[in-house]
Amino acid sequence: MYYSKILIPTLKESPADAEVISHKLMVRAGMIRQMAAGIYSTLPLGLRVLKKVEQIVREEMNRIGGQEVFLPSVQPAELWEESGRWEFYGKELLRLKDRHDREFCYGPTHEEIITDIVRRDVHSYRQLPITLYQIQTKFRDEVRPRFGIMRGREFTMKDAYSFHTTEESTRETYSQMAEAYSRIFERCGLDFKMVEADSGTIGGSFSHEFVVLADSGEDRIGFCDSCDYASNLEKAEARAAKPNSESTSEEDIKEVSTPGKKSVEEVTQFLNVSSDKLIKTIVFETDQGLVAGLVRGDREINPVKLKNLIDCEWLNPAPEELITKETGVPCGYLGPVGTQLKVFADTEITHMSNGITGANKADTHLTGVQFGRDLKVEKVGDLRDINEGDRCPKCDSGKYKIKRGIEVGHIFILGAKYSEAMKAHYLDDQGKEKPMIMGCYGIGVGRTAAAAIEQNYDEKGIIWPLPLAPFQAVILPVNFKVDAVRSAAETIYKTLWEQGVETLLDDRSDRLGVKFKDAELLGIPLQIIIGPKNLDEGKVELKSRKTGESKLISFPEEISTVPEILAEL
Numbered sequence: 127m128y129y130s131k132i133l134i135p136t137l138k139e140s141p142a143d144a145e146v147i148s149h150k151l152m153v154r155a156g157m158i159r160q161m162a163a164g165i166y167s168t169l170p171l172g173l174r175v176l177k178k179v180e181q182i183v184r185e186e187m188n189r190i191g192g193q194e195v196f197l198p199s200v201q202p203a204e205l206w207e208e209s210g211r212w213e214f215y216g217k218e219l220l221r222l223k224d225r226h227d228r229e230f231c232y233g234p235t236h237e238e239i240i241t242d243i244v245r246r247d248v249h250s251y252r253q254l255p256i257t258l259y260q261i262q263t264k265f266r267d268e269v270r271p272r273f274g275i276m277r278g279r280e281f282t283m284k285d286a287y288s289f290h291t292t293e294e295s296t297r298e299t300y301s302q303m304a305e306a307y308s309r310i311f312e313r314c315g316l317d318f319k320m321v322e323a324d325s326g327t328i329g330g331s332f333s334h335e336f337v338v339l340a341d342s343g344e345d346r347i348g349f350c351d352s353c354d355y356a357s358n359l360e361k362a363e364a365r366a367a368k369p370n371s372e373s374t375s376e377e378d379i380k381e382v383s384t385p386g387k388k389s390v391e392e393v394t395q396f397l398n399v400s401s402d403k404l405i406k407t408i409v410f411e412t413d414q415g416l417v418a419g420l421v422r423g424d425r426e427i428n429p430v431k432l433k434n435l436i437d438c439e440w441l442n443p444a445p446e447e448l449i450t451k452e453t454g455v456p457c458g459y460l461g462p463v464g465t466q467l468k469v470f471a472d473t474e475i476t477h478m479s480n481g482i483t484g485a486n487k488a489d490t491h492l493t494g495v496q497f498g499r500d501l502k503v504e505k506v507g508d509l510r511d512i513n514e515g516d517r518c519p520k521c522d523s524g525k526y527k528i529k530r531g532i533e534v535g536h537i538f539i540l541g542a543k544y545s546e547a548m549k550a551h552y553l554d555d556q557g558k559e560k561p562m563i564m565g566c567y568g569i570g571v572g573r574t575a576a577a578a579i580e581q582n583y584d585e586k587g588i589i590w591p592l593p594l595a596p597f598q599a600v601i602l603p604v605n606f607k608v609d610a611v612r613s614a615a616e617t618i619y620k621t622l623w624e625q626g627v628e629t630l631l632d633d634r635s636d637r638l639g640v641k642f643k644d645a646e647l648l649g650i651p652l653q654i655i656i657g658p659k660n661l662d663e664g665k666v667e668l669k670s671r672k673t674g675e676s677k678l679i680s681f682p683e684e685i686s687t688v689p690e691i692l693a694e695l
C-alpha cells in the first residue's frame with residue numbers, strides 16, 4: 127500500500143470528549159470517526175486492525191469445532207416476547223417498527239435468534255452438541271456511550287452459542303471455550319486475566335470474564351498474590367470470618383443519645399469506638415420491596431452479592447426520602463432491631479458481640495446488640511466488598527490484590543433458560559423430549575483492539591503488538607524523488623510483500639520529520655528508513671517502534687531477513 131493512496135487522515139488534536147488514550151489515538155491515527163454518540167465509522171487503517179482481531183477469533187473458534195453463521199441484526203419482537211426479554215431488556219434495546227407496524231429490535235445479542243434456528247432444525251440427540259458463532263454488528267443503547275469504540279452503542283461482537291444434551295457436555299465445551307479465549311488474547315499480545323464473574327442467581331463458577339489489565343478499565347478485579355484465584359470484584363469471595371477470640375461478655379441493649387451523629391465516622395468518634403464495632407444498615411429498593419443489608423461499620427455492601435442472596439430481579443440503593451417515608455425513621459438512625467424491613471446480614475455480623483446500630487428513632491443509637499439474641503434476619507451470606515490486602519478465600523498464605531481492567535470477553539453457561547422458554551427440545555435416545563442445555567460466549571472485537579492500545583502506547587502514539595498491527599513495516603524514504611532512493615524503496619516494498627510482510631510505503635513528498643511523526647502515531651512495529659547516504663554504502667536502517675533501537679542492514683542482501691527480525695521484535 128502506498129501512503130498517498132490510502133485514506134489515513136491523521137490529526138494533531140484529540141477529540142474534546144475523549145477520556146481514554148485508545149479513543150484519542152484511534153481518532154488521531156485516522157482509524158475511526160464518530161458519526162453520532164457511540165456510533166463510529168471505521169476507516170481503512172482501523173478496519174485492517176479489526177480484521178486481524180476477527181481472524182484470530184475465527185481461527186480459534188474453528189479450531190474447537192465452532193461453525194460460523196451470520197444471523198440477522200434486525201430481530202422480530204415475537205421471539206423476544208417468547209423469551210420474556212421484550213419487557214425485561216429495557217431501554218438498551220433499540221426497538222423499531224416496519225411499514226406494517228410490526229415490531230422489531232436491532233439485536234444487542236442473539237440468544238433468541240440462535241435458539242429459534244436450532245429448535246427448527248436440530249431435533250435429535252445425535253445432532254448435539256453443536257457450537258455456532260458469528261461476527262456481527264450489535265446495537266445497545268448504552269446509557270453512557272464513551273471511550274470511543276470501547277463502549278459504543280453500535281459495535282462488533284463475536285458471539286458463540288453451544289447446545290447440549292447434558293450438563294457435562296456443556297462444561298466440556300465451556301472449558302474448550304475458556305482455552306480458546308486464552309489463546310485468542312495471548313495471540314493478540316495482551317496481558318489479561320480470566321476471572322470468575324457474576325452469573326446471577328445460578329451460582330457457582332458458571333461464568334468467567336477475560337479482563338485486559340489497564341488503569342483506564344471500568345471493571346475491577348481481585349486476585350490472590352499467591353494462588354491462581356481471580357474474580358471480578360462484584361463476585362470476589364470474602365474469606366469466611368473467624369469468631370472474635372477475645373471473649374466479651376454479652377451486654378444488654380441500651381439506648382444512647384447521639385444527637386446529629388449519623389455517619390459511621392461521626393458515631394464512632396462520638397462514642398469513642400472503632401468502626402468495626404458498628405453494624406451498618408443499608409437500605410435497597412428491590413422488586414420485592416425495601417430490604418436492609420447489614421455489614422460491619424468498616425465494610426461496604428456489595429450490591430451484586432446482596433441481589434444474589436435475596437434472589438431478586440433488580441436492586442438499587444433506596445433514595446433517602448423513600449426510606450424515611452416507608453420506615454418513618456430519619457436516615458442515619460436506621461437499625462435492624464425491631465425493623466419491619468427484611469434483613470440480610472453479612473457473615474461477619476454473626477460473629478460480632480455488643481454491636482452498635484441505629485435505634486430506629488432520631489438522634490439515638492443502640493449499644494450491646496447481639497446477633498443471635500436481638501436480630502431477626504432472613505438470610506446470612508457473603509455480602510461485603512473485599513479490600514486490597516484481605517486474606518484470600520482459597521489459600522492460606524495469599525492476600526487480595528485489586529486491579530482495574532477492561533472486560534473483553536465473557537463466557538457463560540445459560541442452562542435451559544432459553545430452551546425451556548422457547549421450547550428448543552430434542553429427543554433423547556429413549557425418544558423422550560428434553561430441553562437443550564446452552565452456553566453463550568462473547569468477545570468485543572473493537573473493544574479488544576482498543577484494549578490493546580490501552581496497554582501499548584507512548585507519548586508519540588500507538589505501539590501495536592505485531593499480530594494486530596495494520597501494517598507490520600513502513601518504508602520511510604528520506605526523499606522519494608531521488609531516483610536511487612525511490613528504486614530501493616520500491617524494490618524493498620515488492621520483496622517484503624512477496625515475503626508476506628504487510629508493508630506501507632510512505633511515498634509522500636513531505637519532510638522526513640512529518641513522515642516519522644505519522645509512522646510513530648500509527649504504531650507500525652518496524653520502520654525501514656532509506657537515505658541516500660546509507661544507500662551509497664549499500665545499507666538501509668531498521669528501527670523498532672517499540673524500543674526505538676535502530677540498526678543498519680545491507681541492501682539488498684539482508685532484506686530477506688526482515689520477517690525474522692519482525693518475529694523477534
Ligand code: ATP
Binds near residue numbers: 235266268281574
Ligand atoms: P459491559 O459490562 O462492559 O457492558 P456486558 O457484560 O454487557 O459488558 P456482554 O453482554 O457479555 O457484555 O458482551 C460480550 C462482549 O461484548 C463484552 O465482553 C465486550 O467485549 C463486548 N461489549 C459489550 N458491550 C459493548 C459496548 N457497548 N461496546 C463495545 N463492546 C462491547
Ligand code: MG
Ligand atoms: Mg453491557
